[in-house]
Amino acid sequence: MYRRTISTGVALVPDSLRFVESRNSVYAAATDGRLVAVRLFDGRLVNLGAGYTGPVGVVSLTDGLRLAVAESSGAILVVARDTADRQHARLLAQLPTPVLGLDEHPDSGSLLVLSDASSDGQLLPQLLQCDLKTGNISAVxxxxxxxxxxxIDTGRRSVLVLSVLADGSRTLTTIGLDNGAVDTVTTEAYDHFTSAPAAGALAVFATRSDPASPGNDTLTYWQGAEAAVEPLPGRVDGLTRWESLLLIASGADLHAVEWEIDDGQVPITVPLGPLAVTGYARLLVDxxxxxxxxxDVTYTVREGVGAGAISLGVESPNPDGTESVMxxxxxxxxxxxxxxxxxxxxSTLAVRRFRVTTLWPDDVSGPPIAITGDVGATLMNWGGTGGVAGYRFPAPREWRVLVVLLFLKDRDYGDGENATRDEWKQRVIGDGESLRHYYEEVSAYVANTHGMTVKLVGDQVFGPISVNRGWGDVFKKRGGVNNGWQSTPEGKIEMAGAVSTFFADMPGGAAQISLADSFVFVVRSGSDDPIPMGxxxxxxxxxxxxxxANPSVSFWRKVTNPDTSFTxxxxxxxxxxxxxxFPAAAPNKNVTRTLCHEVGHNLGLDDLYDADGDYPAEVNERAVGAVDLMGSSQKLPHxxxxxxxxxxxxxxxxxxxxDFTANPAGGNVVLQAVETIDAGGPTGGRAAGIEVPISDDWSYLFEYRREQSGQIGDQELDPAVDPGSTELIAGTDLRFRGGDVARPPILALPNDADGDGPVLDSDGQDYTDSDVTNPQRMxxxxxxxxxxxxxxxxxxKIAVEYLEAHRPQLLVHPAPGKGNFKSPDISLIGPLGLTMPVVVKGATNIIKITxxxxxxxxxTQTQIHVKWLPWTLTPGDxxxxxxxxxxNVPARGRTTLQVPWPLPASVPVGDDHVEAQHFCVRVDIDRYHDPAHPDADEIVVFDNWAQSNFGTKAVGFGSPSDRLSTAATATNTLARNATYLFDVHQDTPWYRIYLGHAWLQLAPGETRAIPVAYESLAGDPVHGNDFERNLEWILSHEHHLVVVSSLLPEDTECGSPRRVFGCGLTLRTGRRVLIDxxxxxxxxxxxxxxALRDGAWEPVPSGQFNLAAWPDDDPARVAVSHGQISNGRGSTLIPRNTLQDLRNGRPTSFTLGRPGDNTYxxxxxxxxxxL
Structure with a gap:
């Protein structure tokens, strides 16, 4: 049978092995007193705890937070999984007799303990039940x-006990968990066993010595008699299983045996660990x-597309003749x-099993994921131009919210589910203080005309839905014992999978889940108080x-086709x-107001307060607080x-x-309280606010706020914003550049010179913007x-007065965002000229900068610095x-220059040296100092940088598609460990993107490479026909791909991810072209x-044929010529300088290219x- 081995380096206590599916690990006790986990997905041995005396069993409890441990002396202990040393364990019970084995009852809440005979022989071994709360013991x-x-045989609801009698014979006893029925049968001379996945009669996997091979054991399947036998190397110490995968300890090795799967005629290497749902794995076929x-070989998934599929994308062949199958x-x-x-x-040449999980077991490195088609991810607006113009998250007229009740293994809703459903329906769409009421009020909603209302999908709250996991499997603690928990990246996937399955099984569920603009997961609390640990x-x-909240969580829906198949x-x-x-021990928060705040995240807004010290103190001092719902939810401000x-x-x-740059003059303004502005806008010549542009992507905003009778929002301006006043002028500072993580997008203005500050509430107060308040404004x-x-x-009534400022102000425009990560002022001229602006490694490229x-x-005397790095998802080195x-750059003018960019032929990134194919270029301008005008230094230095991603790439196909691979980098620039999430957005449904990690936890300064690959759906077994029907449109349009990174805050008021960076690719599809x-x-x-057509190469009939050549000792001196292609042959004249170099024997390099079009x-x- 197909077998793989992990060398653990430790000896495990016999029969202590338990497979923990949520961690994809074998938990066991070691003979040296440690508790260990052998991780299948990466083969690592993890020490869970140490210091135990004679441990005989360790069990991961249902809550995902604790371990139960039994020592041979009779001690039953409970310890936190994250701090599992013996010194931190709580004694739950002390038995008078030694303990032989331990497991958790399938219904949770108690342990099942196998005790040995008493030393005086008065008591024979017993199966006992130990209550996890009280430690009370009862006999089973x-x-x-x-x-x-x-x-424990969970499927048959029974406990199996293996006995060795005095005469050496063996028996297997079945004890029913529901009825207590006991049945004993005689078996072969088995030493170790585990349950088998079979319906009906009792069945086990067991091991015994192999008489044909002394010193070795054999693995058997027993169901009343031995039905199959598999030899094993060495003696067995214990076994457990993960579905049909037998996990067998032998000395310092853990063997993984796929039952009833042989090696086959063709060697195929598959991962031992799981794939995540919608993930991927490369199989190596020898x-x-x-x-x-x-x-010569084709591949298929036996159980169909719901289980998986094989991508037919074509990659460069492996030099050794092996095949990489996706x-x-x-x-x-x-x-x-x-x-x-x-x-x-x-004929079948080989079969391999693979397993798919909704709960990825690694907190540090997220799973590989594959995204097919347009999945509707929210694009970040990174580096938007104009403080107001670029900061946009347009909301629809109706925001459709799908609300579901969820519960975990820890506790269900019991008799309260109907009341909870009714309560949450009122929270969402009720007439009182509700989500709908708040958003209609703050948006001045008028049906079909203006603002936004909230609709409840199905006009009901769905569920409860069981999430078959423990609390610690999907949540992580925030801090103190009553500060609550937040979902982990893998927990979000698990809960979304449970919801997707619920609607897939529900009649009409696909239509209901398709209506949702966002989801609200109402999770049943798992306890009312902290859990004592001794x-x-x-x-x-x-x-x-x-x-x-989370801006982008993956779901799926199942649609029944007319032929009864599923999509x-x-x-x-x-x-x-x-x-x-909120449980009794928790802070008394208003859940409805929390809901309003979190839906603000769903709409695209960021938190406006500190993020675990990621912002400097001077920024935190300027938090907007209760001026904005995203700054303080519990006061319910607008x-x-x-x-x-x-x-x-x-x-x-x-x-x-x-705009003082365009018109250096002030004026008088009458502001209307924003709470009173309806769909028609301000009335009577009044304004809704004042905008003072500070720079190209930076604005100051001023507004009049006044509490309004009968509204539910803005009712605590006094004292939350301005003690003693219910009306005020609020000044805010808007700047939104995803590349800058040193501030939230909206801040309160800094205090001014006379101390009036950013909040004005009395006649005669002013806000004076000067060198004192902001030395970086124009x-x-x-x-x-x-x-x-x-x-x-x-x-x-407001008066604005302009004060003259005569200075230079240099800038390069940032990338506009919304998926476009190219600065309009940074462009590429490749070696092949303006008609082919593609990056060529091993050649000198040109960067054009304005x-x-x-x-x-x-x-005068302006200095810029240009730098580059491989395609990046976070700021990096x-x-x-x-x-x-x-x-020189003239006043109100511009200067354009070109900078050579010699790019190495090989750019490996990360520890696994993935070859980068796409790149980012950044331009920084030194702060300007003019010796002729020492008092007129440039002021705004935040505009002095911008960057561009260069990633236009062609994806060829001859059915099937090319699969192209590259890598992106992620760097943690913070002074703390940080988790970055990566989301993918595409604007057409015709491509599949592979992302090597859904998230990464990075140490300060750490950089990791993330493999990225992409292919069109040409020839795809599932989507290929639709691709072919839309081929004309696909060939004539660009496809935009964006990968966005978000940072998970730690120990903050709200743990919603903060979008920080991104990179984009522009893809074109056409016939695959070869120049050779x-x-x-x-x-x-x-x-x-x-060009490739139907598996055969045919001549490209026409097109431009470009040559770029350069001397090897002066690669920046590139000569270009343009020729033509005729019936599959391209030709072009050698440039005069290159001819002279060749005649002089000067080593020269070249590259050839054909620009793409709507066919190729x-x-x-x-x-x-x-030469």
Whole structure:
């Protein structure tokens, strides 16, 4: 049978092995007193705890938080899984007799303990039940003569006890968990056993000595008699199983045996650990070992597309003749089979099992995931231009919320589920303080015209839905014992999978789940109080969910086709996680207000307060607090002006804009209280607010806020914002650049010179913006509150005065965001010229840079710095290029220059040296100092950088598609460990993207490579027909792919991820093109140009044929010529300089290319010698 071995290096206590599916590990006691876990997915041995005396069993309890441990002396202990040393364990019970074995009762709440005979012989071995709360002991079965070990057969609801009698014979006793029935049968001379996955009669896997091979054991399947036998190397110490995978300890080795799966005719290597749902794995097939070649074997998943599929994407062949097969996991969890079939006769050459889980076992490195088609992820608006113009998250007229009740193994809803459903329906769409009421009020909702309302999908709260996991499997604690818990990245996937399955099994469920714009998961609390862990040990926190959101969680839906087959579709939606109610020990929070805040995240808004010290103190001092719902949910403020504009509820044209760069003049304004502005905008000549642009992506905003009778929001301006006043002018600072993680997008303005600050509530107060308040702004101004509540209570008169500022101001425009990560001021000129702006490794590329001066004074002697790094998902370590000479930029003008970029032929990233194919370029401008005007230094330095991703790539197909591979990097620039989540968005349904990790936990300064691959769906076994039907449209359109990183805050008020960075690719699909057989005569370079069609190469009939050549000792001196292709042959003249180099014997390199069009992809050759 197919067998793999993990060398653990430790001897395990016989019969102590237990497989823990949620951690994908074998837990066991070691003979040296340790508790260990052998992780199948990476083969590592993890020490769980130490210091135990004679441990005979360790069990991971259902709650996912604790371990139960039995020592041979009779001690039954409970210890936290994260701090599991003996010194931290709580004694639950002390038995008077030794303990032989331990397991948890399937119904949880108690342990099953196999005790040995008493020393005086008065008591025979017994099966005991130990209550996990009280430690009380009760007998389940007695007089188990010769008992040696126990196993729980969950499927048959029984406990199995193996006994060795005095005469050496063996018996197997079955004890019913529901009826207590005891039945004993005689077996062969088995030493160790575990249950077998068979229905009906009792069946076990067991081991015994092999008489044909002394010193070795054999594995058997027993169901009344031995039905199959498999030899094993060495003597066995114990076994357990993961479905059909037998996990057998022998000395310092753990053997993994696939029952009833043999090696087959073709060696295939598959992962021992699981795939995540919608994940992927590369299978290595050793075709030469079977005398086969690529194309001789086809692959399929036996159980169909719900279980998985095989991608037909084409990669470069492996040099050793082996084949890399991409296995795609489906949407269903379980155990499945991939089959290798002979193309010649259809015979089965090999079978391998793979297993799919909804709960990825690694907290540090997320699973590989494959995203097929447009899954609806929310794009980040990174580096948006214009403080107001670029900060946009337009909300729809209706936001459809699907609410489900969830519960874990720890506790269900019991008799309270109906009341909970009714309560949450009122929280969402009720007439009182509800989600609907708040959003209709703050958005000035008018049906079909303006604002936003909230609809409850199905007009009901669904569930309860069982999530078959323990609390610690899906949540992590926030801090103190009553501070709640937040979902882990793997926990989100688990809960979303349970919800997807619920709707897949429900009649009409696919239609219901498709309606959701976002989900609300109402999670039943797992306890009312902290869980005591014994004297001297910290209690485990009260088990309830602290409200938080996630912008992009993967779901799936199952649609029944007319032929009764099923189609599974992946999609992503934002999710809010909340508790059903705050337990008695928890802070008394308003859950409805928490819900309103978290749905703000679902709409795209960020938190506006500290994130675990990620922001400096001077930023935290300027938190907006109760001026905005995203700054303080429990006071239920309305959104600030910036967020109202971003959501589309305040028109930017309703603002009075003072752009001092365009018009250096102030003026008088009457502001209308924003709470009173309806769909028609402000009335009576008033403005909704004041905008003062500070720079290209930075604005100050001022608004009039006043509590309104009858509203539910903005009712605590006094004292939450301004003690003693219920009306005020609030000044905020809007700047939103995802590349900058040093501040939230909206801050309160800093205190000004006379101390009036950013909140004005009395006539005559002013906000003076100067070098004192902000040394980085372009213009000085004063905003004065002339008269509040004038000419009526909902109006305020404001005067704005401009103060002259005469300085240079240099900038490069940032990338516009919304999926576009290319600065308009940083562009690429590849070696092949402007018609083919593609990056070529091993050649000198050119970066074209435009620097603007929006100031009123010329900038002389300007210096820029250019740097690059491989495609990155977070800010990282840049590689410097040589600085260009200094240059001048005229006032209100611009200067363009070109910088050579010699790119190495190989750019490996990460420990596994994945080859990078896409890159980022960044430009920084030194802060300008003019010696002729020492008092006129440039002020705004935040505009002095921008970057571009260069990632336009062609994906060729001849059915099936090419699969192209690259890598992105992620670097943690924070001073703490941090977890980064990675989401993928595509704007068409015709591509599949492979991402090597769904998340990564990184140490300070750590950089990791993330493999990325992509392919079109041409020839795909599931989606290929749809691709072919839409081929004309696909060939004529670009496809945009964006990978966005988000940072998980730690120990903050809200644990919703904060989007920080991203990178994008533009993909084009066309016929796969090959340029080869290159040669040259005295004046012309020529080559074959062919395209793949139906598995055969055919001549490309026409097109441009480009040559770039350069001397090896001066690679920046690139010469380019343009020729033509005719009937599959391309030719072009050798440039004059290159001809002279060749005649002089100067070593010269070249590359050839054909620009892409609506039929063929772009093709570029690897640089090679022209001699």
């Amino acid at each position: 079965a007695t007089d188990l003569d010769g008992a040696r070990s126990l196993v 075709l030469p070992a079977a005398g086969l070649a690529v194309g 296995l795609l996991a489906g949407f269903l969890a379980g155990e499945f089979h991939v089959e290798a079939l002979s193309v010649a006769d259809g 004297a001297g040990n910290p209690d485990l926190p009260t088990k309830y969910v602290w409200g938080h 599974f579709t992946q999609f992503q939606r934002p999710v809010t996680f909340v508790t059903d109610a 959104f600030s002006l910036a967020n109202r504009i971003a959501l589309g509820w305040i028109d930017r044209n309703w603002l009075r804009r003072f 213009h000085d101004f004063v905003l004065r509150l002339d008269s509040i509540r004038s000419p009526d209570n909902d109006s305020a 620097v603007h001066n929006v100031g009123s004074l010329d900038a 840049w590689r410097d290029l040589d600085d260009p000479p200094v240059f 057989e290159a040669g040259h005569d005295e004046e012309v370079v020529f080559a074959r140009v062919a 992809i772009t093709a570029v050759t690897t640089p090679q010698s022209l």
